[in-house]
Amino acid sequence: MFPQNAQxxxxxxxxxxxxxxxxxxxxxxxxxxxxxxxxxxxxxHGCDFISILPGNFFGAYGDxxxxxxxxxxxxxxxxxxxxxxxLSASLTMMSTGTPLRQVIPGRPI
Numbered sequence: 001m002f003p004q005n006a007q008x009x010x011x012x013x014x015x016x017x018x019x020x021x022x023x024x025x026x027x028x029x030x031x032x033x034x035x036x037x038x039x040x041x042x043x044x045h046g047c048d049f050i051s052i053l054p055g056n057f058f059g060a061y062g063d064x065x066x067x068x069x070x071x072x073x074x075x076x077x078x079x080x081x082x083x084x085x086x087l088s089a090s091l092t093m094m095s096t097g098t099p100l101r102q103v104i105p106g107r108p109i
Contacts, residue, residue, distance in 0.1 A: 001028045 002010060003018030020028030038051040063069040064077040079091055 001031050 001015045001024075002021060003014070003016070004021045005018055006014065006021075016032065019025075020032070034051050038049050041047050041049050062073055064073050064080075066074050066077050066081075069077060075091075075093070082091060
């Protein structure tokens, strides 16, 4: 959902500050459209709707393979693997440094 020219770190209030990055344009437009539709329904019909826009898929159908999963899913899988093996050592993450990722923490509802 982030704008193409976003300055990082970014916070959720800047999501609509420009067109989405071309690499994720269709995904971003779908999420932005759902959020806007929810606002219109609230305004027009007085409905107490909210929309939840997850950044990744979690749960039974999420990809948690450390070699193929998105960043957050991969980290969850690696931490769970350490927990299952009763390893208390810290988790080491290694990377080339590209591409860069930002994870915006959610707010409990």
